[in-house]
Amino acid sequence: MPELPEVEHVARQLRGELIGRTIVAAHVIWARSVQGMDPLEFEERLRGRTVTAIGRRAKYLLISLDDGDALVIHRRMSGNLILAEKDAAAPYTRVAFTLDDGRQLLYTDPRKFGRLLLVSEDTLEQVFAALGPEPLEADFTPEVLEQQLAGRDRAIKALLLDQSVVAGLGNIYADEALFRARIHPLRRASTLTHDEIAALYAGIQGALRTGIEHGGTTFGRFRDVYNEAGRNLEHVEVYQRTGQPCPHCATPIERITVAQRSTHFCPTCQQAHQ
Protein backbone atom coordinates (compact mmCIF):
# COMPACT_ATOMS: atom_id res chain seq x y z
CA MET A 1 0.00 0.00 0.00
CA PRO A 2 2.43 2.69 0.96
CA GLU A 3 4.39 3.58 -2.12
CA LEU A 4 6.77 6.51 -2.42
CA PRO A 5 4.12 9.27 -2.17
CA GLU A 6 2.50 7.74 0.90
CA VAL A 7 5.87 7.38 2.63
CA GLU A 8 6.90 10.91 1.65
CA HIS A 9 3.63 12.36 2.95
CA VAL A 10 4.06 10.65 6.32
CA ALA A 11 7.74 11.64 6.47
CA ARG A 12 6.79 15.30 6.03
CA GLN A 13 4.18 15.08 8.77
CA LEU A 14 6.56 13.35 11.17
CA ARG A 15 9.25 15.94 10.47
CA GLY A 16 6.98 18.56 12.02
CA GLU A 17 5.99 16.41 14.97
CA LEU A 18 8.93 14.24 15.95
CA ILE A 19 12.18 16.18 15.57
CA GLY A 20 13.52 17.06 18.99
CA ARG A 21 11.16 14.63 20.72
CA THR A 22 12.63 11.92 22.91
CA ILE A 23 11.40 8.33 22.90
CA VAL A 24 10.66 7.59 26.54
CA ALA A 25 9.84 3.96 25.88
CA ALA A 26 9.40 1.51 23.01
CA HIS A 27 7.13 -1.46 23.33
CA VAL A 28 7.19 -4.32 20.85
CA ILE A 29 3.87 -6.12 20.80
CA TRP A 30 4.40 -8.34 17.73
CA ALA A 31 8.02 -9.54 17.84
CA ARG A 32 8.36 -10.28 14.15
CA SER A 33 7.66 -6.68 13.23
CA VAL A 34 11.23 -6.03 14.40
CA GLN A 35 13.80 -7.33 11.93
CA GLY A 36 17.27 -8.60 12.71
CA MET A 37 17.27 -7.85 16.42
CA ASP A 38 15.86 -9.21 19.62
CA PRO A 39 12.79 -7.13 20.56
CA LEU A 40 14.19 -6.54 24.05
CA GLU A 41 17.40 -5.11 22.63
CA PHE A 42 15.34 -3.00 20.23
CA GLU A 43 13.35 -1.56 23.12
CA GLU A 44 16.47 -0.94 25.22
CA ARG A 45 18.44 0.78 22.50
CA LEU A 46 15.55 3.10 21.67
CA ARG A 47 14.79 4.16 25.22
CA GLY A 48 15.91 7.75 25.82
CA ARG A 49 16.85 8.45 22.20
CA THR A 50 16.02 11.83 20.71
CA VAL A 51 14.89 12.20 17.10
CA THR A 52 17.28 14.36 15.07
CA ALA A 53 15.94 13.98 11.52
CA ILE A 54 13.30 12.30 9.39
CA GLY A 55 14.13 11.00 5.93
CA ARG A 56 12.92 8.72 3.19
CA ARG A 57 14.58 6.35 0.72
CA ALA A 58 12.26 4.66 -1.77
CA LYS A 59 9.44 3.24 0.38
CA TYR A 60 11.57 3.28 3.54
CA LEU A 61 11.00 5.84 6.26
CA LEU A 62 14.09 6.85 8.25
CA ILE A 63 14.03 8.23 11.77
CA SER A 64 17.54 9.39 12.72
CA LEU A 65 18.49 9.33 16.40
CA ASP A 66 20.95 11.28 18.53
CA ASP A 67 23.29 8.30 19.02
CA GLY A 68 23.84 7.82 15.30
CA ASP A 69 21.41 4.96 14.94
CA ALA A 70 18.49 5.11 12.53
CA LEU A 71 15.08 3.54 12.93
CA VAL A 72 14.15 2.28 9.46
CA ILE A 73 10.53 1.40 8.74
CA HIS A 74 9.09 -0.35 5.71
CA ARG A 75 5.30 -0.62 5.95
CA ARG A 76 4.85 -3.14 3.17
CA MET A 77 1.15 -3.80 2.59
CA SER A 78 -0.80 -2.56 5.57
CA GLY A 79 1.47 -0.72 8.00
CA ASN A 80 0.61 2.74 9.32
CA LEU A 81 2.26 5.21 11.68
CA ILE A 82 -0.27 7.03 13.82
CA LEU A 83 0.24 9.78 16.38
CA ALA A 84 -2.05 9.16 19.31
CA GLU A 85 -2.80 10.74 22.65
CA LYS A 86 -1.44 9.37 25.89
CA ASP A 87 -3.77 6.47 26.59
CA ALA A 88 -5.36 6.06 23.18
CA ALA A 89 -5.27 2.65 21.52
CA ALA A 90 -5.34 1.80 17.84
CA PRO A 91 -6.36 -1.57 16.44
CA TYR A 92 -3.55 -3.82 15.15
CA THR A 93 -0.81 -1.95 17.02
CA ARG A 94 2.42 -3.96 16.64
CA VAL A 95 4.95 -1.51 18.13
CA ALA A 96 4.26 1.48 20.37
CA PHE A 97 6.57 4.40 21.15
CA THR A 98 5.90 6.72 24.08
CA LEU A 99 7.14 10.26 23.50
CA ASP A 100 8.35 12.80 26.05
CA ASP A 101 5.32 15.02 25.45
CA GLY A 102 3.05 12.19 26.58
CA ARG A 103 1.83 11.27 23.13
CA GLN A 104 2.47 7.95 21.40
CA LEU A 105 3.62 6.97 17.96
CA LEU A 106 1.85 3.71 17.10
CA TYR A 107 2.95 1.32 14.37
CA THR A 108 -0.19 -0.52 13.29
CA ASP A 109 -0.14 -3.34 10.76
CA PRO A 110 -3.05 -5.79 10.31
CA ARG A 111 -1.19 -8.10 7.95
CA LYS A 112 2.09 -8.00 9.90
CA PHE A 113 4.20 -7.73 6.73
CA GLY A 114 5.91 -4.47 7.63
CA ARG A 115 9.32 -4.35 9.30
CA LEU A 116 11.16 -2.02 11.69
CA LEU A 117 14.97 -2.09 11.82
CA LEU A 118 17.33 -0.31 14.14
CA VAL A 119 20.70 0.12 12.45
CA SER A 120 23.82 2.20 12.82
CA GLU A 121 24.23 4.95 10.27
CA ASP A 122 27.02 3.17 8.41
CA THR A 123 24.87 0.05 8.02
CA LEU A 124 22.21 2.02 6.17
CA GLU A 125 24.14 1.71 2.95
CA GLN A 126 23.85 -2.07 3.11
CA VAL A 127 20.13 -1.92 3.79
CA PHE A 128 19.63 0.17 0.66
CA ALA A 129 22.29 -1.54 -1.45
CA ALA A 130 19.86 -3.14 -3.90
CA LEU A 131 17.77 -0.02 -4.52
CA GLY A 132 17.79 1.77 -7.85
CA PRO A 133 17.68 5.54 -8.40
CA GLU A 134 15.37 7.79 -6.43
CA PRO A 135 12.86 8.98 -9.06
CA LEU A 136 12.32 12.52 -7.78
CA GLU A 137 15.96 13.34 -7.17
CA ALA A 138 17.86 15.60 -9.55
CA ASP A 139 20.27 12.86 -10.58
CA PHE A 140 17.39 10.80 -11.99
CA THR A 141 17.19 11.87 -15.61
CA PRO A 142 15.62 10.37 -18.76
CA GLU A 143 19.11 9.13 -19.64
CA VAL A 144 19.38 7.29 -16.33
CA LEU A 145 16.01 5.66 -16.90
CA GLU A 146 17.05 4.65 -20.39
CA GLN A 147 20.22 3.14 -19.02
CA GLN A 148 18.30 1.24 -16.33
CA LEU A 149 16.03 -0.25 -19.00
CA ALA A 150 18.74 -0.95 -21.55
CA GLY A 151 18.89 -4.54 -22.71
CA ARG A 152 16.04 -5.62 -20.51
CA ASP A 153 13.55 -7.94 -22.13
CA ARG A 154 10.83 -7.96 -19.50
CA ALA A 155 7.42 -6.31 -19.58
CA ILE A 156 7.85 -2.63 -18.70
CA LYS A 157 5.27 -2.88 -15.91
CA ALA A 158 7.30 -5.63 -14.23
CA LEU A 159 10.47 -3.53 -14.45
CA LEU A 160 8.78 -0.47 -12.98
CA LEU A 161 7.83 -2.58 -9.96
CA ASP A 162 11.44 -3.80 -9.63
CA GLN A 163 12.96 -1.61 -6.91
CA SER A 164 16.46 -2.06 -8.34
CA VAL A 165 15.38 -0.42 -11.61
CA VAL A 166 13.61 2.59 -10.08
CA ALA A 167 12.98 2.79 -6.34
CA GLY A 168 9.61 3.71 -4.91
CA LEU A 169 6.99 2.80 -7.48
CA GLY A 170 4.34 0.25 -6.54
CA ASN A 171 1.32 -1.10 -8.34
CA ILE A 172 -0.73 2.10 -8.25
CA TYR A 173 1.90 4.54 -9.51
CA ALA A 174 3.35 2.09 -12.03
CA ASP A 175 -0.06 1.87 -13.74
CA GLU A 176 -0.51 5.63 -13.53
CA ALA A 177 2.95 6.35 -14.96
CA LEU A 178 2.37 4.01 -17.92
CA PHE A 179 -0.99 5.58 -18.66
CA ARG A 180 0.49 9.07 -18.58
CA ALA A 181 3.16 7.90 -21.03
CA ARG A 182 0.60 6.03 -23.20
CA ILE A 183 2.68 2.85 -23.01
CA HIS A 184 1.12 -0.61 -22.89
CA PRO A 185 2.16 -2.41 -19.67
CA LEU A 186 3.23 -5.53 -21.57
CA ARG A 187 5.67 -3.76 -23.88
CA ARG A 188 9.16 -5.25 -23.61
CA ALA A 189 11.48 -2.59 -22.22
CA SER A 190 13.95 -3.17 -25.05
CA THR A 191 11.33 -2.11 -27.63
CA LEU A 192 10.72 1.33 -26.13
CA THR A 193 11.87 4.26 -28.22
CA HIS A 194 13.93 7.14 -26.91
CA ASP A 195 10.82 9.35 -26.96
CA GLU A 196 8.70 6.78 -25.17
CA ILE A 197 11.26 6.54 -22.39
CA ALA A 198 11.25 10.32 -22.09
CA ALA A 199 7.45 10.21 -21.79
CA LEU A 200 7.69 7.45 -19.22
CA TYR A 201 10.16 9.51 -17.21
CA ALA A 202 7.70 12.40 -17.16
CA GLY A 203 4.88 10.00 -16.32
CA ILE A 204 6.74 8.55 -13.35
CA GLN A 205 7.54 11.95 -11.89
CA GLY A 206 4.10 13.35 -12.64
CA ALA A 207 2.24 10.44 -11.07
CA LEU A 208 4.43 10.52 -7.95
CA ARG A 209 4.24 14.29 -7.55
CA THR A 210 0.46 14.27 -7.95
CA GLY A 211 0.26 11.56 -5.32
CA ILE A 212 2.37 13.52 -2.84
CA GLU A 213 0.40 16.69 -3.53
CA HIS A 214 -2.84 14.97 -2.52
CA GLY A 215 -1.54 13.27 0.59
CA GLY A 216 -1.16 9.84 -1.00
CA THR A 217 -3.64 7.35 -2.38
CA THR A 218 -5.91 5.51 0.01
CA PHE A 219 -7.25 2.34 -1.45
CA GLY A 220 -8.09 0.28 1.56
CA ARG A 221 -6.04 1.01 4.61
CA PHE A 222 -3.50 3.77 4.11
CA ARG A 223 -3.80 6.45 6.76
CA ASP A 224 -1.46 9.30 7.56
CA VAL A 225 -0.03 10.28 10.93
CA TYR A 226 -3.33 11.91 11.91
CA ASN A 227 -5.25 8.77 10.92
CA GLU A 228 -6.64 10.49 7.82
CA ALA A 229 -7.04 8.95 4.37
CA GLY A 230 -5.11 10.24 1.35
CA ARG A 231 -7.03 12.28 -1.23
CA ASN A 232 -5.28 11.07 -4.36
CA LEU A 233 -7.75 8.31 -5.29
CA GLU A 234 -9.92 10.89 -7.03
CA HIS A 235 -6.92 11.95 -9.11
CA VAL A 236 -5.99 8.46 -10.20
CA GLU A 237 -6.70 7.86 -13.90
CA VAL A 238 -6.62 4.09 -14.43
CA TYR A 239 -5.79 2.27 -11.22
CA GLN A 240 -8.80 0.28 -9.99
CA ARG A 241 -11.01 1.93 -12.60
CA THR A 242 -11.77 -1.19 -14.63
CA GLY A 243 -14.74 -0.62 -16.94
CA GLN A 244 -14.84 3.11 -16.31
CA PRO A 245 -14.21 5.48 -19.21
CA CYS A 246 -10.63 6.46 -19.94
CA PRO A 247 -10.26 10.13 -18.95
CA HIS A 248 -8.60 10.79 -22.29
CA CYS A 249 -10.67 8.85 -24.86
CA ALA A 250 -13.57 7.29 -22.92
CA THR A 251 -12.70 3.70 -23.87
CA PRO A 252 -13.45 1.43 -20.89
CA ILE A 253 -10.34 0.78 -18.79
CA GLU A 254 -9.21 -2.84 -18.92
CA ARG A 255 -7.61 -4.98 -16.29
CA ILE A 256 -5.03 -7.69 -16.97
CA THR A 257 -2.43 -9.52 -14.92
CA VAL A 258 1.24 -8.65 -15.44
CA ALA A 259 3.98 -10.16 -13.28
CA GLN A 260 1.21 -11.55 -11.08
CA ARG A 261 -0.08 -8.08 -10.30
CA SER A 262 -3.38 -6.56 -11.32
CA THR A 263 -2.72 -4.02 -14.05
CA HIS A 264 -5.05 -1.33 -15.37
CA PHE A 265 -4.73 0.44 -18.70
CA CYS A 266 -6.60 1.99 -21.60
CA PRO A 267 -6.51 -0.33 -24.63
CA THR A 268 -6.92 2.62 -26.99
CA CYS A 269 -4.39 5.06 -25.54
CA GLN A 270 -1.88 2.37 -24.63
CA GLN A 271 -1.45 0.26 -27.75
CA ALA A 272 0.53 -2.96 -27.59
CA HIS A 273 2.57 -1.80 -30.59
CA GLN A 274 3.10 1.80 -31.36
Place this chain on the structure above:
DNA sequence: CTATAAACCTGCTGGC
Protein backbone atom coordinates in the same frame (compact mmCIF):
# COMPACT_ATOMS: atom_id res chain seq x y z
C1' DC B 1 18.52 -12.85 -17.43
C1' DT B 2 13.58 -14.14 -17.12
C1' DA B 3 9.41 -16.33 -15.28
C1' DT B 4 6.66 -18.43 -11.87
C1' DA B 5 5.24 -19.87 -7.38
C1' DA B 6 5.21 -19.68 -2.67
C1' DA B 7 5.73 -17.57 1.69
C1' DC B 8 4.84 -13.98 5.13
C1' DC B 9 -0.48 -12.49 7.38
C1' DT B 10 -5.28 -10.77 8.05
C1' DG B 11 -9.45 -8.51 6.49
C1' DC B 12 -12.78 -7.57 3.09
C1' DT B 13 -15.78 -8.55 -0.81
C1' DG B 14 -18.64 -11.05 -3.77
C1' DG B 15 -20.98 -15.15 -4.94
C1' DC B 16 -23.96 -18.77 -3.60
Place this chain on the structure above:
DNA sequence: TGCCAGCAGGTTTATA
Protein backbone atom coordinates in the same frame (compact mmCIF):
# COMPACT_ATOMS: atom_id res chain seq x y z
C1' DT C 1 -27.87 -14.05 7.13
C1' DG C 2 -23.91 -17.14 6.78
C1' DC C 3 -20.02 -19.39 4.75
C1' DC C 4 -16.12 -19.67 1.80
C1' DA C 5 -13.07 -18.78 -1.97
C1' DG C 6 -10.44 -15.38 -3.75
C1' DC C 7 -8.23 -11.08 -3.66
C1' DA C 8 -5.36 -7.04 -1.75
C1' DG C 9 -1.08 -1.52 -2.45
C1' DG C 10 5.12 -5.41 -1.09
C1' DT C 11 9.30 -8.07 -0.89
C1' DT C 12 12.14 -12.18 -0.58
C1' DT C 13 13.43 -16.73 -1.71
C1' DA C 14 13.30 -20.96 -4.22
C1' DT C 15 12.88 -23.33 -8.56
C1' DA C 16 12.97 -23.91 -13.57
